[in-house]
Amino acid sequence: MLIKTKKSSQLSEQQVTDESFYHSRRDVLKQLGYLGAGSLLAQSASANAGALDFFSSKKDVLFQQQALKFQQASESSQILTPEAKVTSHNNFYEFGTGKGDPVENAQGFKVDPWQLKISGEVDKPFTLGYDDLFKSFPLEERIYRLRCVEAWSMVIPWIGFPLAELIKRAAPNSRAKYVAFETLYDPEQMPGQASRRIGGGVKYPYVEGLRIDEAMNPLTLMSVGLYGKTLPAQNGAPIRLVVPWKYGFKSIKSIVGIKLVEHKPPTTWNMLAANEYGFYANVNPDVDHPRWSQASERRLTTGGLLARNRIATLPFNGYGEEVADMYKNMDLRKDY
Ligand SMILES: Nc1nc2c(c(=O)[nH]1)N[C@H]1C(S)=C(S)[C@@H](COP(=O)(O)O)O[C@H]1N2
Ligand SMILES: [Mo]
Numbered sequence: 442m443l444i445k446t447k448k449s450s451q452l453s454e455q456q457v458t459d460e461s462f463y464h465s466r467r468d469v470l471k472q473l474g475y476l477g478a479g480s481l482l483a484q485s486a487s488a489n490a491g492a493l494d495f496f497s498s499k500k501d502v503l504f505q506q507q508a509l510k511f512q513q514a515s516e517s518s519q520i521l522t523p524e525a526k527v528t529s530h531n532n533f534y535e536f537g538t539g540k541g542d543p544v545e546n547a548q549g550f551k552v553d554p555w556q557l558k559i560s561g562e563v564d565k566p567f568t569l570g571y572d573d574l575f576k577s578f579p580l581e582e583r584i585y586r587l588r589c590v591e592a593w594s595m596v597i598p599w600i601g602f603p604l605a606e607l608i609k610r611a612a613p614n615s616r617a618k619y620v621a622f623e624t625l626y627d628p629e630q631m632p633g634q635a636s637r638r639i640g641g642g643v644k645y646p647y648v649e650g651l652r653i654d655e656a657m658n659p660l661t662l663m664s665v666g667l668y669g670k671t672l673p674a675q676n677g678a679p680i681r682l683v684v685p686w687k688y689g690f691k692s693i694k695s696i697v698g699i700k701l702v703e704h705k706p707p708t709t710w711n712m713l714a715a716n717e718y719g720f721y722a723n724v725n726p727d728v729d730h731p732r733w734s735q736a737s738e739r740r741l742t743t744g745g746l747l748a749r750n751r752i753a754t755l756p757f758n759g760y761g762e763e764v765a766d767m768y769k770n771m772d773l774r775k776d777y
Contacts, residue, residue, distance in 0.1 A: 520742045521584070522595035524668045530741065531675045532589065533694055535624065535631035538641040543675035550630055550674035552695075557680060561621075561700035563611035574665050574680050577610075578602035582669075583662055585685035587692070588724045588758045590710075593739045599683055600666030605657045613653070613701045620656040621706035622649045622682060623698035643709060649693040650706035650720065651684065654767050660685055660760060663696075686760040688722040719777040723768065724758035728777045 533543040536550075553571040560566045569577060580600055588594040608620070626634060626646040633640030655661065662683040665672060672678040677694025684691045690710050700706075710718035717731055726736045740750040757764050768776075 520596060520740075522597060522741050526741055527595060527597055527667060528673045528675060530595075532591075532689065533675055533677065534641045534643050535633040535645065535647065535695075536675065537633055537639050544673075546632055547674035550678065550695075552674070552679040555679050555697075557697055557699065559607065559611045559699045559701075561702050562614050562617040563701050564614060565610065565612045567611060571679060575671075578606045578663075580665070583683075585660075585662075585683060586758055587683070587685065587689050588738060588754065590688040590690055590718065590722070590730065590735075592733060592735065592737070592754075593741055594758075595741050598668055599662060599664040600669070601662045601664035601683065603659055604661045604663050604682070605659065607663060607699070608656060608701070611701065616703045617701035618653055619702050619705055620651050620653060621698075621700045621702050622651075622693045622696055623700075624648070624693055625695045625697045643713060647693060647709045648707060649682065649691055650708050651691070652705075652767075653701075655684070655764075658764060658767070660763055686724060686757040686764045688718075688724060690718065691722050721768075721773070721776050723756075723764075723773060723777075724754060725756060725773060725777065726754040727756070728774055 529544045530540045531543040532540070533547065536543040536546040555571040555574065557569045557574065558566070559568070580602055582598055582600055584596060584598045586594055586596050604620075624645075624647040625631070628635035628645075631640075631645075633643070634645040651661070662685075663680055664677070664683045665680050667673075667676060672681065677692075677696075680696055681694040682692050682696065691708075705720060708718075708720055710722075711720055724735075729735050735754055737751055738754045740752050742750055755761075
């Protein structure tokens, strides 16, 4: 699948390190004896592993190891989180608040038939059925970092289409200033909606919102799949939002309603704790959560030691080049 617009922050499949490639490089390094306890950083280093053969003297080998570390440092933001992790470590409170609850409780979730209704301040409202979700707009693959407000993050290969395409088709009118999203409400299928205890006290249905320019930004994706397959239920099947420069809670799952509206819509986490979760929720290492720091994050990569990979959090989750302009007249400490 093609990535249409490629900026520095948009990764292509060739640029990232997938799980099997990671392991094969690891084996090469191991054979060469470079995988001692002190050289963990070199584990994922380098398409140039073969080039190590050319370094004969001890000094040159050390130099090369140093170079590999640099390469690892710049590559660490690009290692794909393994599929098994992406689909088993989830936040989807409709299916329970534990990270392992959604994969367990969402297995029987019925997504076909589905109805996604686009309405509100538009000239051409429409509804998409299950099959329409996959064939109405050209699908593309986007590899994005997902930064949860809880300070962990993943790198996920999504499949989807720009939200802008869907909105354009609805022909918004001049009153359309915000976009309001709503998750399915079905307590019979979603145990978290039937029980305050299981659902963490959240008011359902889960709702989210974006300003219209944020919704129209080319990075904003409607996702129908990941790792080359349709979305697993626990990741928000059959269709969810992905806004890579914002905290993960903005990326609302299992959407049934998209409404263009004139006024800023209510959003679930903001309603629950306005002092902790703002409407904008742009990833920002300089604005701490009242109960923890947002300066760094735990990147979920592979199992083992790297699973505890602590890295610096970047403003706008590293997508500033594409999105910072939208906020140039705002105080992001106030509008967190
Ligand atoms: N409807 C709904 N959408 C949701 C959530 C939720 O609980 N319910 N959790 C959010 C949070 S906090 C995060 S971090 C992401 C996690 O997406 P993932 O499980 O696919 O990684 O989904 C977001 N979307
Ligand atoms: Mo999150």
